[in-house]
Amino acid sequence: MTVWWVGRRDAALVRIAERMVFFGGEPVEDPGAAELADALAELAGEYLASARGEAVRRAGVLLHEAAGELRQADRFRGTLLPVVLRHMRRAETVLDEAGGCLGLALRGVTAPSGGEAGAGVGGGVG
Structure with a gap:
């Protein structure tokens, strides 16, 4: 059972890093939650x-x-993996909401149309 939770945690970390x-x-590469x-x-x-609007x-909030x-x-690190995963899922949901604030849907999208992943919305914030 622990291996299953660890796999889920690692997959969530990768998804959060992509967002x-x-x-x-x-x-x-090989992200950790604290990093x-x-x-x-x-x-x-x-x-x-940023001065680019509300x-x-x-x-940002x-x-x-x-x-x-x-x-x-x-x-919680490795002690309570179900709780760790719940916080990670919440982080993913909040990141999706942040994309929604910018008028973008992040689920299944790795880069804005016509751009590179590194040239995303935050690439030119300032």
């Missing part, structure tokens, strides 16, 4: 400081919330 790249974060939380918090700061700042969910997941 983070969409928002302008650096690609992360992703720090990167999302940094992105959130950029979005919150939608971008709202996305949601990125900050997703970082908090990942920090909660990291606190």
Whole structure:
């Protein structure tokens, strides 16, 4: 049973890392929850400081919330994997909401149309 939970956790980390790249974060190989939380918090700061409108700042608030969910997941690490996974699923949902603030649907999308993953919405925030 533990192997199943670990596989689910690892898959969630990869999905969150992909969403983070969409928002302008650096690609992360073999991501951990704390590492992703720090990167999302940094992105959130950029979005919150942006002068590109309320939608971008709202996305920043949601990125900050997703970082908090990942920090909660990291606190439990390998001890309570179902709780870790719940926090990771919540982080994924919040990232989807952040994409919605920007008028984008993130489920199943790795890059905006006509662009590269690294040139996503957050690539030019500032």
